[in-house]
Amino acid sequence: MSRKSDPDRKTEAERRLIAAAMTLAAEKGWRDLTLAEIAAAAEVSLADLYRHFPGKLALLRGLARLADGAVLAGPAPDMEERPHDRVFDVLMRRFDALEPYRAGLRVVWRELRGSPSAALCVAPQLPRSMAWMLEAAGLPGGGLAGMLKARGLAAVWLATLRVWFEDDSPDLARTMAALDANLRRAEEVWNSVSRPRRRATAAEAPAP
Numbered sequence: 127m128s129r130k131s132d133p134d135r136k137t138e139a140e141r142r143l144i145a146a147a148m149t150l151a152a153e154k155g156w157r158d159l160t161l162a163e164i165a166a167a168a169e170v171s172l173a174d175l176y177r178h179f180p181g182k183l184a185l186l187r188g189l190a191r192l193a194d195g196a197v198l199a200g201p202a203p204d205m206e207e208r209p210h211d212r213v214f215d216v217l218m219r220r221f222d223a224l225e226p227y228r229a230g231l232r233v234v235w236r237e238l239r240g241s242p243s244a245a246l247c248v249a250p251q252l253p254r255s256m257a258w259m260l261e262a263a264g265l266p267g268g269g270l271a272g273m274l275k276a277r278g279l280a281a282v283w284l285a286t287l288r289v290w291f292e293d294d295s296p297d298l299a300r301t302m303a304a305l306d307a308n309l310r311r312a313e314e315v316w317n318s319v320s321r322p323r324r325r326a327t328a329a330e331a332p333a334p
Contacts, residue, residue, distance in 0.1 A: 139174065139178055140178050140192070142170070143164060143170065143175060143178055143185065143188075144185060144188055144192060145168070145226070145227070146167035147159070147167075147182070148227040148229070148230030149167065150163060150164060150167055150230070151230035151233045152229035152230040152232075155233060155237065156182070156237045156238075157237050164182075164185070183244060186234065186248050186251075187248065187251045189224075189227060190251045191251075193220050193223040193224050194255050194259070196222075196223035197216055197219045197220050197223060197258075197259065197262050198258060200219055202264075203216070203262065203263050203264040205264055209264075209265055212265070213259070213260070213279070213309060214302075214306060215263070216263045217259060217282075217283065217305055220259065221286075221298065221301060228291065231291070232291045235287070235291065253276045253277050253280050254276075256276040256280045256283060257272060257273070257276040260276060274316075275316065279312070281312065282309055282312050285304070286308050289304040290304075
């Protein structure tokens, strides 16, 4: 029997800690949840918890990376499809990856909304995640344009997240409808911003 490598053990421990944190958050709330309680539920020492996640906000960032990794490990995008459809598929796969943690995340979301300082500590992770989601959809997530699109996609994600938390349909029909509508609105804004820039660039180009 092959022994697990150190990266495998690290990933397994992080998954266990994240799952324990979200289960406890759903049961007893997030704000008063202690690191010692999370470590005990995950059956790891406090020292091991500290090595993986030095705080509760680090656990949330770890969950975001876990979801990102699940999406990035999926199939390559079908470049024959429209960009809208590719991004839609990627974000729905991210919701699927977060499904086991939805009850806990709902509680975290509700409590962090009342704590601006905590929300600000977590916020920088979201545009980074969305830049990776663009890449997963076969779209550039780097550069100024990629950064702006990632921030716009973060707004789409947050708007859809609110619907997902309350969507009890088996096929996530409400979530899919909200995501489709939010993406279309974001695309309209992006196109209205980029169209004048393209016209200005064409006007400044030297005549042949």
